[in-house]
Amino acid sequence: MVAVRRRRGASALVLLCAMTVAVLTAPGLAAGTAHAAPAAPSAPAAPAPEPGVKTLEQVRTEIEQLYRQAGTATDAYNLAEAETKAQSEKIVEIANLVVAGQERISSLKGRAGAAARAQYRSGGLPPGAKLVLSEDPNHFLDGKDRLRQGEKAASDLLTELDRTQADLKRYAQDAAAHWSTLEANRIKQEQSKKQVEEKIKAAEELENKLEAEEKARLIQLEQEAQYKAQKAWLSTGAMTDVKGSATDAGKRAVQFATAQIGKPYIWGAEGPGSFDCSGLTSQAWRAAGKGIPRTSQEQLRLLPKVEIKDMRPGDLIIYFDDASHVAMYVGDGAMVHAPRPGRNVTMAGAGSMPIKAIVRPDA
Template sequence: MYRRHCAAAAITLVCALAVLAAPVPALAAPAPPSPTAPPEPEPKKSLEEVRQEIDGLYRAAGAATDAYNLAEEKAKKQSSEIVKLAQAIVEGQARIAELKSRAGAQAREEYRNAGLPPGARLMLSGDPQLFLDGVSRARQGQQAAKGLLGELNRTQEDLETYTQDASTNWTKLEANRVKQAKAKKKINAQIAAAKKLESHLEKKEKARLLALEQEEAYKSQTAWLGSGALKEINREASPSGKKAVAFATAQIGKPYVWGAEGPKSYDCSGLTSQAWAAAGRPIPRTSQEQWRLLPHIAIQDMRPGDLIIYHSDATHVGMYIGDGAIVHAPRPGRNVTLAGAGSMEILGVVRPDK
């Protein structure tokens, strides 16, 4: 019995030692997280795509410039109206003060005469001739008093109208100032975005970009001339048209600055409006208003001095100078220069001196 007990104990001990001596399988360490794949780089834009994007930004800036210029013109007009109305109000107040003074003098005179005007006292006299004179004077006095009161009422009504008009113009003035501020913000943002795009280009790329612009303009001009849209390129300008062309071409080389009307810089419609003002024919300030308000003519009838309006939204304008060319202020970063009349999308032609 004792031996069986010892054998069992020995077997148990051997099994335990065998278990402890058995190799322990190693636990696998947690796998590190797989690294996030880097984002795919955006494909680099071609120089032509960059050119189109820059052109679009400057086009948007041109549209905002037109909105700014129109708001500025309206603000100037409203400011002028407010000044005129203020002068009319001052004059009206002075006139009312004068009329009230005259009415007060009449009232004091009647009071001194016991409430009877001189004509009435003569009417009460026993002299027939004096009585007749009194009747006439009384009528004159009544008419004068009636006229005085009528003028006083009319002047007061005018004064109220002037005040209401001044208030209305002030409201419009403030609204146009808000429009100016919004347009200015948009212009600066568009120009800054375009300049940023250009700033990332290498020197060689900038040169190539300019070449692409010129190539695109040349292709458009060639296609336009080849279409036969312009039947005669050397028509005679009118006397005022010659003056306008002379002024515009004399500005060649001066920089484009949005909102500028000279003499050191211009935007597109600032150049054309000042050229025609120099020719003695003032025209609207903006290209859109020039398109809307000036007489339209057919392209084939175009002559030097006429204005060519560009793009579907009428946001650019140049002056035709003959030989199929225009003088214009292109965009920020460029100077007043000559270009092909068909180098951009033509909306139509207007003639300031028709």
């Protein structure tokens, strides 16, 4: 039995390596014939549990649910973090506008004061008015024009002063609104962070109660579940007509993502040493020269959707009804992703989890 496991394990490793090489070297990264995951290694039947004691499969399901809930909370945390950053930048921008507005008002007041002092020195009449009262016709006409110019200048000065003061009032209102949003996002961020930490802690506590042999069996159960899901997905013919080729940007994104294989999942991480699921996909596309939303839910909401039959390497696969997980399609029925806490960036079958949608960053 051990020899059989080793042979099958070796077959799985060979196929995975072959898939990676095919993705990185095939012209255009075209999706070829989709392969099902290698046959899941068989294992000895687990002993019947005592009454009231959870089976290892039940524990695996519970752990998986906890990590999925942590993934949803991680997405909420990442979104709140991005919005907090955007609001902070907006507040700084408004502060700079306020400073510029205050300097403008000081300048306008200085000009108004200079005009008032000049009028005072001339006995209360502006130079133009004196010329208007002149008996010399030429001086009169010249003075009339100057008077009009002076009136317009004074009117423009007051108008600009009023407008600048109104701008400052609006800036103050905008700053207050952005500050309220900033604080609301900070609260959401803290709440989401607490939820993430609670779910991960609960999952880790469940895993830590397992013996070493049970932990190994747990990993095997995960692989078996992924294999069954991938096999069922392929049996629907989902990959039959998928032959899309990656764009140049898509190739760069795939190369970045696959180069991260083996790095640990850390929630909220965007590299370079660790990633969460959407941190990996967003950074891969940033490396390809394309900025995309930070979270899987925002990637689903804002990026163009494509049909599975039109899927090509570099496209993003959004998983689960709540869009709590995302991976990058790399061709040949495979994807690369950062699975969950306690696991590393890896390659897996594109259908190993329930697919919600396919989105395209470089549509």
